[in-house]
Amino acid sequence: MTKIFNSISARVAALFACHFFAFGLFLPFFPLVLEFRGLSTAEIGFILGVGTIARIAASPILSNIADRTGQRRWSILIYSIMGAGFISLFFLPGGILIASIAMVGYMVIKAPILPLSDAYALDTARNTGADYARMRLWGSVGFVLANLAGGSLAAQSTSWLIVCLTIAASFATGLVVMSLPKQQREHADTVNDHQLRVTPFRSFWFWPVLAVLGLFQATHAAFYGFGTIYWQSIDVPKFAIGALWAIGVVAEIALFTIAGKLSLRFDPPVFLVVAGIASVIRWGLVPFADTLLFMGMLQLLHGLTFGAAHLGAVAILAKVVPARWSGTGQGLFTASIGIQMAAGIAVSGALFEDNPHAPFYLMAVVAAVGTVLVLLLTPLIREKTRLAEAGSTGQPQSAGSGG
DSSP states (O other): OHHHHHHHHHHHHHHHHHHHHHHHHHHHHHHHHHHHTTOOHHHHHHHHHHHHHHHHHHHHHHHHHHHHHTOHHHHHHHHHHHHHHHHHGGGSOOSHHHHHHHHHHHHHHHTTHHHHHHHHHHHHHHHHOOOHHHHHHHHHHHHHHHHHHHHHHOSGGGHHHHHHHHHHHHHHHHHHHHTSOOOOOOOHHHIIIIIHHHOGGGSTTHHHHHHHHHHHHHTTHHHHHHHHHHHHHTTOOHHHHHHHHHHHHHHHHHHHHHHHHHHTTSOHHHHHHHHHHHHHHHHHHGGGOOSHHHHHHHHHTHIIIIIIHHHHHHHHHHHHSOGGGHHHHHHHHHHHHHHHHHHHHHHHHHHHHHOTTHHHHHHHHHHHHHHHHHHHHHHHHHHHHHHHHHTOOOOOOSSOSOO
């Protein structure tokens, strides 16, 4: 039995790795692909802006469709194939119209894959005892490998290979997910009478909690949007900038490696409080980091500011959202991050023009506010978690709910 569970864990890890490999190529390098096609900076910004808004809206909607049909695996397969189809449009001649359809279509159709993958992984962890964090860390590995591959191909003469690799990774995501076992659904009568009744999405308390969970990831807005530009402005060498980004991802992987043991000692709100404190320290000290050693030490905190915040948030959602609707819950979480991240980047951009340090000070303040809010909401979160666990039917499942 243990070998079977380990096999499922390995395949879920491969699912994350394939998806994030595609994402690790798309996020940093497709703006370059658009530039090589002759699009201006303004046109690229317009396409990415429209795609981001559409992606935020699409994530909970498409995730909910998968939950309602109970076909998470088939949904991920379909979304992956359609994503590959949209990216394939880059091989067609055309200007901004074809590029817009390809980019926006890909961003929309790929939006629910991570929430649905998270839902499948969390159900697997809940029902087999597998370690969610150790499965999820392979997504970070895939992202780093994609960064390295894309960096070596980021030239006009080889940009078509970036497109090909993204297509291949999308197909691989679909193939891996169909190798996973189908997750059992509860009996329809049980769903109608119990799970629909306890779904928290119609409850007022759920939405401020969701907003706070997204807020912790949004504290990275200044860094994701302007971190590289900031380092360049203080004359950090390009090779060192790449190394600093890599340090953050390595720290994230390290936390995911040991997170399973930590979760046995601490409940999810503790992870968020630690993430908040680390964020206040990290962002508050960025303007004072004047050596590569100092910068590298702050980057090590990424394991907490991102990793601990992510693990705490998904664990809370896994506890308060019924397994049948976990894809929708994760999709709403993704949308919460996206909305707040977009707002944070916009505000950081305006502040950066006047004072490059100001956006990081703002992120530190936001993190402090988020930490206080989590402390205030912790009794509510624990109460809702207890009620959700008490109301669970405890029906046996093979690896969760939803196929």
